[in-house]
Amino acid sequence: xxKIHVELDTSYxxxxxxxxxxxxxxxxxxxxxxxQVVVIADNKVAKIYGEALxxxxxxxxxxxxxxxxxxxxxxxxxxxxxxxxxxxxxLGCGRDTCIVAFGGGITTxxxxxxxxxxxxxxxxxxxxxxxxAMVDASxxxxxxxxxxxxxxLIGAFYQPKAVFAYIGTLETLPKNEIKNGLVEMIKHAIIxxxxxxxxxxxxxxxxxxxxxxxxxxxNIVMHDEKDMNIRQILNFGHTxxxxxxxxxQYQLKHGEAVALGIIAESYMSFKLHLLSxxxxxxxxxxxxxxxxxxxxxxxxxxxxxxxxxLMDKKNLNQSPRFVLIKDVGRVHxxxxxxxxxxxxxxxxxxIDILC
Ligand SMILES: NC(=O)c1ccc[n+]([C@@H]2O[C@H](COP(=O)([O-])OP(=O)(O)OC[C@H]3O[C@@H](n4cnc5c(N)ncnc54)[C@H](O)[C@@H]3O)[C@@H](O)[C@H]2O)c1
Numbered sequence: 001x002x003k004i005h006v007e008l009d010t011s012y013x014x015x016x017x018x019x020x021x022x023x024x025x026x027x028x029x030x031x032x033x034x035x036q037v038v039v040i041a042d043n044k045v046a047k048i049y050g051e052a053l054x055x056x057x058x059x060x061x062x063x064x065x066x067x068x069x070x071x072x073x074x075x076x077x078x079x080x081x082x083x084x085x086x087x088x089x090x091l092g093c094g095r096d097t098c099i100v101a102f103g104g105g106i107t108t109x110x111x112x113x114x115x116x117x118x119x120x121x122x123x124x125x126x127x128x129x130x131x132x133a134m135v136d137a138s139x140x141x142x143x144x145x146x147x148x149x150x151x152x153l154i155g156a157f158y159q160p161k162a163v164f165a166y167i168g169t170l171e172t173l174p175k176n177e178i179k180n181g182l183v184e185m186i187k188h189a190i191i192x193x194x195x196x197x198x199x200x201x202x203x204x205x206x207x208x209x210x211x212x213x214x215x216x217x218x219n220i221v222m223h224d225e226k227d228m229n230i231r232q233i234l235n236f237g238h239t240x241x242x243x244x245x246x247x248x249q250y251q252l253k254h255g256e257a258v259a260l261g262i263i264a265e266s267y268m269s270f271k272l273h274l275l276s277x278x279x280x281x282x283x284x285x286x287x288x289x290x291x292x293x294x295x296x297x298x299x300x301x302x303x304x305x306x307x308x309x310l311m312d313k314k315n316l317n318q319s320p321r322f323v324l325i326k327d328v329g330r331v332h333x334x335x336x337x338x339x340x341x342x343x344x345x346x347x348x349x350x351i352d353i354l355c
Contacts, residue, residue: 002211006139006159006218008225014139014163014214016207020049026100026125026164027060033123033161034098036063038088040111042071042103045129048172053102053127065091071106073250076146078154081114088118095119101160104130104177105137105254109152112143116158126163130173131181132255134165135188135213140221140231150311151242157226167207179292180255185209186286187262188216191233194329201286232338233331235314236323237262240350243308247300259292264350268342269324271349274332282328296354305351314339320347 001023004014017023030037037057041050046068057064067087069080088097099122101111108126115124126138144155170178182200189197196212217234224231241261245252252260266283269275287294309320321339324332334340 004211004214004218007222008141008159010159012160012162014165014218016134016165016167016210016214018166018207019168020166021052021056022166024164025056025060026053026127027057027062029162030057030098030100030125031060031062033125035096036065036093037098037100038091038093039064039066039100039102040084040107040114041066041068042107042129043068044071045103045107045169049102049129049169065093069107069110071103073106073146073151073245073254076106076110076144078145078147081110081145084110084114085118088114093118095122097122098161099124100127101125102127102129103133104128105133108133108137109142109144109155112141112158112160113145113155116143116156121158124158124160126160128163128165129169131170131178131210132184133181134167134170135181135210136184136217138163138165139214139217140234141225142227150308150313151246153311153313165210167210170206176253177255179290180253182290183255183259183262183287183292185213187234187236187258188213190262190266190283190325190328191236191323191331192216192220192329194327197286197328201282201289230338232314233323235339236325236331237265239309239312239314239320239322240264240305242312243305244296244300246308246311247304248298251298256293259287260294260296260354263287263294264354265322266325267353268322268346268350269326269332271346272324272342274324274326276327279327294354299355302348302351306347309347316341 001017099115101108128134128138141157141159144152147153237258241258244257270280319341
């Protein structure tokens, strides 16, 4: 079991192991945080791993409830949050309850926000089961929900007490979902670590790559927990990416949309003479070589994409802001900290390269 320590105001460990539940005792850990435990699980994950997890808690004689929900972007919502909270209230869960989020990024975002607000905040543990949640969503404390007006617009910063990531659970994850995690790993390399990018181009060992990505994300959030400064570089590809997710009505998965966002925002960097064409082509190639689409499959209207950009939560004065890059491993310091406001024409060129 590998351990990474995230040092923040409230620090916590990330444990990374292989076989599900081996090498650690989650039940004991949670038992120290509360008198009872509520596991809120993605229903597909609960079907595969729920019983084994509950047995683990049973062995330690910890009172545990398992609540399920269907994990999709439409259910990362205030309605499902309320439903789950009502179930917890009806079960008599008080402030001495520990919540376990068991699933991918949809689950950690939703359950993290429940934990942040239930009885004004109760202890929470993450058990990520997708590659994306292991390397990204479970680190750094961003929780949130989608609204009709845009993605992740309601939420809170709330840190877990620990993260337990078992790489073995990825064996049941569909191949396409692995790609979604890979996209965030490629993003980590582009914004932070040129050597890691070269390694990813050569297909390095998955466990090693997971560790590297977790360390990159941890290093960035440790310097800027509340997203005021350098943490914004993690939004590379996400300004366009979130708009595409929304316009596609979540037909495009988060990873697919972010990959397209990275290509668009790299192209914008090239058009602004910050990035060479050769590096832009190298970035496009790493996605193509991993069978990750570099073009929008459907003709989403440029007007609607730009309308969605106006609701991005990074906007200042109603102008969308973009993280731009100068090279692999080098982010551009823009006209608004680590982000830049660009002309309409540059945004159009970024969108058009995807068509
Ligand atoms: N908070 C953050 O810092 C942060 C960072 C990146 C992404 N996110 C959010 O994460 C979300 C995307 O998360 P995701 O890509 O993990 O998607 P997800 O949670 O929807 O999971 C993907 C799919 O895999 C299934 N699944 C999960 N684990 C499985 C397993 N081990 N075996 C079989 N099936 C499994 C799920 O049921 C789902 O159908 C987005 O909403 C995004 O906004 C948050």
